[in-house]
Amino acid sequence: QVQLVQSGGEVKKPGASVKVSCKASGYIFTSHGISWVRQAPGQGLEWMAWIRTYDGNTNYAQKLQGRVTMTTDTSTSTAYMELRSLRSDDTAVYYCARARGVTTGFDYWGQGTLVTVSS
Amino acid sequence: SYVLTQPPSVSVAPGKTARITCGGNNIGDKSVHWYQQRPGQAPVLVIYYDSARPSGIPERFSGSNSGNTATLTISRVEAGDEADYYCQVWDSSSDHVVFGGGTKLTVL
Numbered sequence: 001q002v003q004l005v006q007s008g009g010e011v012k013k014p015g016a017s018v019k020v021s022c023k024a025s026g027y028i029f030t031s032h033g034i035s036w037v038r039q040a041p042g043q044g045l046e047w048m049a050w051i052r053t054y055d056g057n058t059n060y061a062q063k064l065q066g067r068v069t070m071t072t073d074t075s076t077s078t079a080y081m082e083l084r085s086l087r088s089d090d091t092a093v094y095y096c097a098r099a100r101g102v103t104t105g106f107d108y109w110g111q112g113t114l115v116t117v118s119s
Numbered sequence: 120s121y122v123l124t125q126p127p128s129v130s131v132a133p134g135k136t137a138r139i140t141c142g143g144n145n146i147g148d149k150s151v152h153w154y155q156q157r158p159g160q161a162p163v164l165v166i167y168y169d170s171a172r173p174s175g176i177p178e179r180f181s182g183s184n185s186g187n188t189a190t191l192t193i194s195r196v197e198a199g200d201e202a203d204y205y206c207q208v209w210d211s212s213s214d215h216v217v218f219g220g221g222t223k224l225t226v227l
Contacts, residue, residue, distance in 0.1 A: 035216060037162075037216075037218075044203075044205065044218060044219075044220050044221040045154075045156075045162065045205050045207075045218040045221070046218065047215065047216035047217065047218060050216065059214055059215075061215060062120075062213070062215070095161055095162070097162075102209050102214075102216070103150055103209045104150075104152075104167065104168075105152030105154075105164045105166075105167035105168070105207070106152070106154075106162070106164060106207075107164050107167070107173060109161040109162055109163075110161065111161060112161055
């Protein structure tokens with residue numbers, strides 16, 4: 001069965017970086033793209049980035065340009081999201097989600113990773 | 120940038136029909152997807168491409184999209200349907216995924 005398993009929660013200080021992983025199983029990794037979506041406490045869903053897994057092509061939300069990088073390791077079917085220069089308002093649950101293409105819905109989601117930014 | 124507008128809350132009695140709207144400029148020209156998110160859980164896709172249901176989603180869930188409004192309809196509402204619901208589109212002009220602000224469905 002399809003699974004997206006994310007790395008564990010992180011606590012970071014302002015200005016630091018965080019890297020969250022998302023390991024896929026149960027399907028051919030390069031057949032679907034991966035997006036990262038975050039949700040601040042009590043807030044809605046915010047799309048962050050998309051990576052086309054078969055060639056590594058990326059697309060980032062404008063507000064995060066320059067601070068976020070998505071990568072993949074196709075040998076381990078793992079996607080990574082790195083967010084730099086963390087601020088308190090980056091505190092959120094971060095989800096990875098897969099989709100066949102950018103116009104399709106996200107049919108499987110990871111369990112979420114809580115990233116807390118606090119001094 | 121493209122904006123999707125949802126009502127913050129919708130309330131419905133058990134057994135009745137809930138309708139959750141998602142407004143956007145000419146949204147009828149886009150493909151709309153809907154997600155259900157229960158507290159403390161990851162979102163679940165309940166409708167894709169305006170009106171298609173993934174396997175495992177009850178037939179009580181349906182969707183439509185025309186003009187400036189997309190609608191998620193939940194028939195014969197059950198207590199277990201109480202959750203937050205989000206609409207989502209791909210905005211080709213910005214190459215961005217866009218989510219609506221979410222609607223909290225309360226089952227009275």
